[in-house]
Amino acid sequence: LCIRRNVRQPxxxxxxxxxxxxxxxxxxxxxxxxxxxxxxxxxxxxxxxGSDNFKHLNEIDLFNNIDPNESKHKRTDRSILCCLRKGESGQAWPRLTKERAKLNWLSVDFNNWKDWEDDSDEDMSNFDRFSEMMNNMGGDDDVDLPEVDGADDDSPDSDDEKMPDLE
Incomplete structure (x- = not known):
């Protein structure tokens, strides 16, 4: 088995x-x-x-233009994450590359994929609604919360009684 060290693989x-x-x-x-x-x-x-210092090289002709000055990358022990600022915000990229060719080393990250084009401000996700609700539950004096019977009652409840010892 002959391994060429100067060959770069994507x-x-x-x-x-x-x-x-x-x-x-x-x-x-x-x-x-x-x-x-x-x-x-x-x-x-x-x-x-890796431990064998394998050489990697990826050259990607992008689907659309980016802003190189506003694009960044971050290295971790397991990967390098690149954040590319789009040249035109709000325009969906149906693919990463300019050409339609299938690259065996490139795949869509479905764990992070979000079809943001179909989202509207009126149709927020459940998490967004929950966050908004929590933010609005601050010190608004205008908000009247419903009275709960016995909420201010200091009388002992059945759950305040001593529990029997375990055998």
Whole structure:
């Protein structure tokens, strides 16, 4: 078995789309010498990965333009997450790449995917509604909460009685 050390292989990656950003996560454990270059219509990623310092190189011609100055990346022990600021906010990216070609190292991150185009301000998710409700439960004196019978009653309840010893 002959392994060529100078050959660079693309790192596996997954991506997802948001209203103002596109996120790409390069799945490389124990990465070193990470280099991410953001250009207006291209992303270049390279690093050494794993205990054998395998060389990775990904060059992506992007579906649409990004703002290179507002795009960032963050390295962790398990991956490198790139946050690409879209050139045009609010425009959905049906794919990451300019070409429609299927790349075996690239997949959609369905765990983080959100079909934000179909969302409207009136149709918030349950979490958003819950957060809004909690924020509105502050010190508003205008809000009349319903009276609860016995809420201010200091009389002993049946659950205040001493419990019998366990055998």
């Amino acid at each position: 790192a596996s990656a997954k991506w997802y789309d948001r209203r103002d950003y596109v996120f790409i996560e390069f799945c490389v454990e124990d990465s070193k010498d990470v280099n991410v270059n953001f250009e207006k219509s291209k992303l270049t990623f390279s690093c050494l990965g």
